[in-house]
Amino acid sequence: xxxxxxxxxxxxxxxxxxxxxxxxxxxxxxxxxxxxxxxxxxxxxxxxxxxxxxxxxxxxxxxxxxxxxxxxxxxxxxxxxxxxxxxxxxxxxxxxxxxxxxxxxxxxxxxxxxxxxxxxxxxxxxxxxxxxxxxxxxxxxxxxxxxxxxxxxxxxxxxxxxxxxxxxxxxxxxxxxxxxxxxxxxxxxxxxxxxxxx
Amino acid sequence: xxxxxxxxxxxxxxxxxxxxxxxxxxxxxxxxxxxxxxxxxxxxxxxxxxxxxxxxxxxxxxxxxxxxxxxxxxxxxxxxxxxxxxxxxxxxxxxxxxxxxxxxxxxxxxxxxxxxxxxxxxxxxxxxxxxxxxxxxxxxxxxxxxxxxxxxxxxxxxxxxxxxxxxxxxxxxxxxxxxxxxxxxxxxxxxxxxxxxx
DNA sequence: CGCCACAACTAAACAATGTTCAATTTATAG
DNA sequence: CTATAAATTGAACATTGTTTAGTTGTGGCG
Numbered sequence: 001x002x003x004x005x006x007x008x009x010x011x012x013x014x015x016x017x018x019x020x021x022x023x024x025x026x027x028x029x030x031x032x033x034x035x036x037x038x039x040x041x042x043x044x045x046x047x048x049x050x051x052x053x054x055x056x057x058x059x060x061x062x063x064x065x066x067x068x069x070x071x072x073x074x075x076x077x078x079x080x081x082x083x084x085x086x087x088x089x090x091x092x093x094x095x096x097x098x099x100x101x102x103x104x105x106x107x108x109x110x111x112x113x114x115x116x117x118x119x120x121x122x123x124x125x126x127x128x129x130x131x132x133x134x135x136x137x138x139x140x141x142x143x144x145x146x147x148x149x150x151x152x153x154x155x156x157x158x159x160x161x162x163x164x165x166x167x168x169x170x171x172x173x174x175x176x177x178x179x180x181x182x183x184x185x186x187x188x189x190x191x192x193x194x195x196x197x198x
Numbered sequence: 199x200x201x202x203x204x205x206x207x208x209x210x211x212x213x214x215x216x217x218x219x220x221x222x223x224x225x226x227x228x229x230x231x232x233x234x235x236x237x238x239x240x241x242x243x244x245x246x247x248x249x250x251x252x253x254x255x256x257x258x259x260x261x262x263x264x265x266x267x268x269x270x271x272x273x274x275x276x277x278x279x280x281x282x283x284x285x286x287x288x289x290x291x292x293x294x295x296x297x298x299x300x301x302x303x304x305x306x307x308x309x310x311x312x313x314x315x316x317x318x319x320x321x322x323x324x325x326x327x328x329x330x331x332x333x334x335x336x337x338x339x340x341x342x343x344x345x346x347x348x349x350x351x352x353x354x355x356x357x358x359x360x361x362x363x364x365x366x367x368x369x370x371x372x373x374x375x376x377x378x379x380x381x382x383x384x385x386x387x388x389x390x391x392x393x394x395x396x
Numbered sequence: 397c398g399c400c401a402c403a404a405c406t407a408a409a410c411a412a413t414g415t416t417c418a419a420t421t422t423a424t425a426g
Numbered sequence: 427c428t429a430t431a432a433a434t435t436g437a438a439c440a441t442t443g444t445t446t447a448g449t450t451g452t453g454g455c456g
Contacts, residue, residue: 004422004433028314034414044435045415055414107313114368115305116226127368155365156358156382156389163361167353170312170325184354191354191393196385198392203404232443242406243444253443 013051015041020062029108060123063109067126070098084140092161092185099165107169134158153196160188211249213239218260227306258321261307265324268296282338290359290383297363305367332356351394358386
């Protein structure tokens with residue numbers, strides 16, 4: 001097989017995802033173009049379409065990478081804590097801090113239309129992996145509760161944290177104050193857990 | 199002044215917003231094009247640009263209309279209830295039901311990039327109006343609490359409901375079961391309020 | 397009644413986008 | 427060394443948002 005450059009298809013995929021991530025982080029999803037990515041990695045658009053089905057496919061991989069980093073960040077944030085409640089708080093804080101630190105990148109995860117496009121399994125796994133971390137804490141926290149109760153609680157709290165971090169992106173400068181969203185998150189965790197464990 | 203048709207500029211704006219809303223509701227934001235809207239209302243693209251600054255501006259008005267309907271729906275849902283807690287539940291349910299009934303339309307409210315674009319005041323007011331409804335309930339619920347506490351609680355709960363309705367759009371078919379998101383919302387309201395009022 | 401100024405409107409043009417694909421290049425197998 | 431086939435290009439296409447020069451009709455004025 002005659003390959004012209006030193007990059008395998010997989011390497012090109014990674015280069016493209018990295019370049020695209022950089023563009024999204026710096027300029028937002030709207031500025032991401034096939035030609036822009038191609039130029040950044042020293043190839044032509046055509047090559048991009050050999051490595052990805054289309055732009056949406058590429059964006060999905062960019063977002064998957066974001067979710068992976070979030071997973072790593074969350075895991076690290078809770079690593080040295082024993083108390084499940086403190087761990088949940090630390091995980092939430094890590095979530096919110098990523099969203100605040102790289103708003104455009106985080107926004108891309110949700111801008112990319114989610115209705116109408118069938119979400120592939122490998123991508124949904126990235127989301128589920130996050131929820132598993134939360135579920136594990138809830139199980140520690142309330143071993144006597146049923147699987148269903150844990151399931152619901154984990155999703156409720158996580159959706160709440162998610163909603164708060166979304167609001168921080170949209171909201172008035174007041175709410176944008178860095179620690180504001182963290183105040184909301186604290187309120188959510190504190191009060192929700194109080195009710196849940198009552 | 200020589201006007202050629204029977205429609206004032208304001209009428210054209212309304213026609214365009216209505217047509218755009220129909221397209222978004224039926225086919226999603228991605229299928230919304232200037233030419234499509236123009237054709238639907240019997241004008242040309244140029245005319246659209248006499249009535250709106252650009253497509254983003256038009257989309258903002260489409261979303262504002264969505265928020266207004268949500269406001270009306272929420273108000274109506276709580277109208278006949280006296281207990282603030284029940285009212286909050288009814289309002290949340292109305293929120294979630296709108297999001298489930300018209301997912302594409304609701305998604306458009308958040309797909310439309312919110313970072314990087316300055317959100318005009320008239321639009322932010324639509325969002326604030328929703329939060330005011332929630333704040334009012336919290337004030338009823340806990341008259342002894344400070345303004346700040348009310349402020350935080352209203353935003354926390356509302357962001358939570360929002361997160362849940364977003365998750366419903368994205369998630370696995372399991373969570374998509376219509377009453378699933380309502381179960382999460384109930385859990386949130388019940389437990390958060392328990393903690394908040396403890 | 398005529399015509400004119402001017403707003404409303406159109407239609408064509410532009411640049412940029414995602415996507416495809418015939419043509420070309422080049423590494424490697426034989 | 428050559429033939430093969432994969433890798434890569436670059437030009438083409440349709441479609442998008444947006445602009446603008448030109449056209450058309452209407453209401454006001456003489």
